[in-house]
Amino acid sequence: MCLGIPMQVREVDGFMARCEAKGVERQVSLFLLQEETVLPDDYVMVHVGYAIQKMTETDARSAWELYDQMLAASPPEPEGA
Amino acid sequence: MTVSARSWLERIRALNLPERIRILNVCGGHERAITQAGLRTALPNQVELIPGPGCPVCVCPEEDVYEAMRLALDEDVLLVAFGDMLRVPVNVAKGEPRCLEQARAAGGDIRPIASPLEAVAIAQRHPRRQVVFFAAGFETTSAPVAAMMAAGVPGNLSILLSGRRTWPAVAMLLDSGEARFDALIAPGHVATVMGPEEWSFVVDRHAMPAAIAGFNPESLLAATYSVLRQSMEGRPFLDNCYPELVRPGGNPTARRQLDRVFRVIDANWRGIGEITASGYGLSPDRAASDARLRFPAPPVSRRRAGEMPPGCDCAGVVLGRIYPNECALYGRACTPRKPIGPCMVSDEGACRIWWAAGLREPHEHCARKQA
Numbered sequence: 001m002c003l004g005i006p007m008q009v010r011e012v013d014g015f016m017a018r019c020e021a022k023g024v025e026r027q028v029s030l031f032l033l034q035e036e037t038v039l040p041d042d043y044v045m046v047h048v049g050y051a052i053q054k055m056t057e058t059d060a061r062s063a064w065e066l067y068d069q070m071l072a073a074s075p076p077e078p079e080g081a
Numbered sequence: 082m083t084v085s086a087r088s089w090l091e092r093i094r095a096l097n098l099p100e101r102i103r104i105l106n107v108c109g110g111h112e113r114a115i116t117q118a119g120l121r122t123a124l125p126n127q128v129e130l131i132p133g134p135g136c137p138v139c140v141c142p143e144e145d146v147y148e149a150m151r152l153a154l155d156e157d158v159l160l161v162a163f164g165d166m167l168r169v170p171v172n173v174a175k176g177e178p179r180c181l182e183q184a185r186a187a188g189g190d191i192r193p194i195a196s197p198l199e200a201v202a203i204a205q206r207h208p209r210r211q212v213v214f215f216a217a218g219f220e221t222t223s224a225p226v227a228a229m230m231a232a233g234v235p236g237n238l239s240i241l242l243s244g245r246r247t248w249p250a251v252a253m254l255l256d257s258g259e260a261r262f263d264a265l266i267a268p269g270h271v272a273t274v275m276g277p278e279e280w281s282f283v284v285d286r287h288a289m290p291a292a293i294a295g296f297n298p299e300s301l302l303a304a305t306y307s308v309l310r311q312s313m314e315g316r317p318f319l320d321n322c323y324p325e326l327v328r329p330g331g332n333p334t335a336r337r338q339l340d341r342v343f344r345v346i347d348a349n350w351r352g353i354g355e356i357t358a359s360g361y362g363l364s365p366d367r368a369a370s371d372a373r374l375r376f377p378a379p380p381v382s383r384r385r386a387g388e389m390p391p392g393c394d395c396a397g398v399v400l401g402r403i404y405p406n407e408c409a410l411y412g413r414a415c416t417p418r419k420p421i422g423p424c425m426v427s428d429e430g431a432c433r434i435w436w437a438a439g440l441r442e443p444h445e446h447c448a449r450k451q452a
């Protein structure tokens with residue numbers, strides 16, 4: 001629940017933005033970034049559908065790499081008992 | 082492990098460490114990164130990394146989960162909750178549904194969601210139904226819930242709020258005089274939202290080393306190195322090892338929404354009890370959206386209400402008193418397939434994280450060297 005996911009902004013429409021991470025698109029709320037200017041191509045840290053902070057491309061990419069490694073380390077096996 | 086992570090490890094290994102130093106983390110994301118990267122094995126023996134109160138699902142009051150089930154089963158409410166909540170067990174008589182998932186099988190309309198935005202969308206799609214959003218979470222989740230409410234919610238949507246604040250749990254541990262840790266790694270995304278300043282009390286009041294960390298091994302090892310240095314030099318300060326996201330003052334909009342929509346309350350933590358100023362309640366002007374007021378619960382007395390399931394020591398795990406595999410049920414009666422306690426249910430529960438990382442032995446003395 002607490003895992004934040006960096007996403008790249010594609011399109012902004014008021015408080016909502018279409019964002020993308022690794023080919024997956026989601027509608028993300030920018031409500032919590034009202035005091036920032038968020039533009040297409042910017043990177044944001046997204047938590048439960050809300051952008052909580054802007055971030056740099058470099059930081060977003062290194063976080064994505066980490067998630068890839070984490071997924072590779074533990075393939076989806078939610079009930080893995 | 083990256084070059085930079087390796088170089089942090091080398092710097093840690095080069096330190097002339099004390100006999101033993103225990104570092105508490107308070108974030109399921111940290112615990113997962115530590116366990117999956119095998120940092121406990123990689124670090125020198127003297128350094129102990131302890132998972133602490135980092136799982137909002139694990140400490141969500143049993144009564145609140147029971148209330149969510151009651152709403153779905155008795156009040157004909159459409160209940161939405163974060164997916165993690167669906168298998169959290171409550172204490173009921175044999176044969177009765179013991180978690181939201183079982184309540185759904187028994188006919189309750191219960192739907193998992195991943196975002197408050199989905200709660201609003203579902204309420205809009207079902208204007209004739211009463212929809213209740215069972216919202217448990219720390220500050221990182223509570224701020225989006227506050228934003229959802231501030232933006233305006235449909236009249237048929239109400240909130241069963243179980244928001245919790247992280248630092249008061251650490252303050253309670255430190256004030257109790259029974260804290261079993263010597264340094265703190267503070268949670269990166271909580272600090273992103275609330276600001277790093279919230280954690281200054283660890284240094285100012287308790288002279289304890291502290292560092293805010295992000296979620297990759299580099300940042301976690303940098304924070305570990307920082308608190309070790311602080312401890313050895315006897316010069317504690319609050320370090321920020323996640324400057325990419327953690328800025329002074331945090332996210333001002335998020336803090337403002339939290340202040341506006343919620344009020345800080347003394348709150349109950351499952352298996353632990355009430356912690357001062359550790360929770361969010363709806364502010365009085367939001368009472369109309371409070372599911373607790375909209376659907377008042379009839380007084381019932383239940384055996385073991387509020388407690389952990391029999392034999393489960395999640396409270397000990399959450400308070401950093403025992404490691405997951407020191408629970409007698411770990412891996413025996415309790416596995417992710419058949420979880421006994423919430424720490425084995427949630428993705429952020431230390432029991433589940435350890436099990437998912439392949440740690441299979443039940444009790445072993447030198448627990449930390451296995452994960």
Ligand code: SF4
Binds near residue numbers: 395396398410422425
């Ligand atoms: S192993 Fe299971 S029963 Fe034991 S503390 Fe963890 S969740 Fe509770």
